[in-house]
Amino acid sequence: SWFDFFDQYITPAVTQNILFDTVATSVNYSGDDIVVSTQAGQTFSAEKVIVTAPVKILQDGDITFVPKLPQRKVDALNDVTFWDGMKVFINFAEAFYPTFLEFADTERQLGDRVYYDAAYGRPTDASILGFFLIGEPVNRYKDLSDDALKIIILAELDEIFAGQASQHYISHISQVWSREPFIRGAYVRDSENWRRVAALGEPVAGKVYFAGDAYTDGDDWGFVHTAAQSAMNVVDVLVRGG
Numbered sequence: 001s002w003f004d005f006f007d008q009y010i011t012p013a014v015t016q017n018i019l020f021d022t023v024a025t026s027v028n029y030s031g032d033d034i035v036v037s038t039q040a041g042q043t044f045s046a047e048k049v050i051v052t053a054p055v056k057i058l059q060d061g062d063i064t065f066v067p068k069l070p071q072r073k074v075d076a077l078n079d080v081t082f083w084d085g086m087k088v089f090i091n092f093a094e095a096f097y098p099t100f101l102e103f104a105d106t107e108r109q110l111g112d113r114v115y116y117d118a119a120y121g122r123p124t125d126a127s128i129l130g131f132f133l134i135g136e137p138v139n140r141y142k143d144l145s146d147d148a149l150k151i152i153i154l155a156e157l158d159e160i161f162a163g164q165a166s167q168h169y170i171s172h173i174s175q176v177w178s179r180e181p182f183i184r185g186a187y188v189r190d191s192e193n194w195r196r197v198a199a200l201g202e203p204v205a206g207k208v209y210f211a212g213d214a215y216t217d218g219d220d221w222g223f224v225h226t227a228a229q230s231a232m233n234v235v236d237v238l239v240r241g242g
Contacts, residue, residue: 050234114132
């Protein structure tokens with residue numbers, strides 16, 4: 001997975017410089033140096049800062065900017081649609097399902113829900129079915145208890161595969177990104193206005209830069225590969241003195 005890639009090739013060289021469990025609450029870029037303050041009362045200063053907080057964190061005002069962000073960026077943050085999201089991984093005794101299963105009743109403008117073979121191409125004999133949801137389809141599942149989630153998913157799959165889901169079910173795990181306190185959602189919607197996305201990614205005052213799957217030039221957004229490309233682009237600008 002992408003996590004494995006970063007864990008193997010990227011993080012070992014920088015882990016010693018990462019501060020975990022440290023919540024940033026303000027970015028003051030009014031002076032020559034930028035001062036970042038944390039929930040615990042710590043302060044850090046730098047000539048440049050890259051903000052990678054998810055869009056929902058900025059929409060909710062968890063990080064205060066001094067001076068305030070330009071109106072163009074504020075408008076983009078207020079108007080952009082940040083989809084809910086969740087994933088479920090179900091361990092079955094046998095792979096009775098296809099590699100990919102999508103639904104005709106899913107409206108792409110409002111989100112998506114798909115089942116997929118999460119073990120496909122992986123060095124494992126396990127039969128793991130992934131269930132990925134973003135946007136409005138998440139509403140049907142996100143507030144369910146773990147047992148209720150299992151029941152509704154198995155019932156849906158049993159109807160498609162003649163009861164094989166319940167027959168082969170072993171276990172499952174789930175994560176609702178909207179419940180994660182420092183994420184609160186999945187991605188900017190696929191059909192978002194590209195100019196709005198471009199405004200999200202614009203630097204401020206040549207000091208505050210933004211990187212992540214939502215902070216791009218508007219050509220592409222969402223998912224891990226665009227987050228990585230966005231970070232590479234921003235670091236390249238800083239290295240060149242931009």
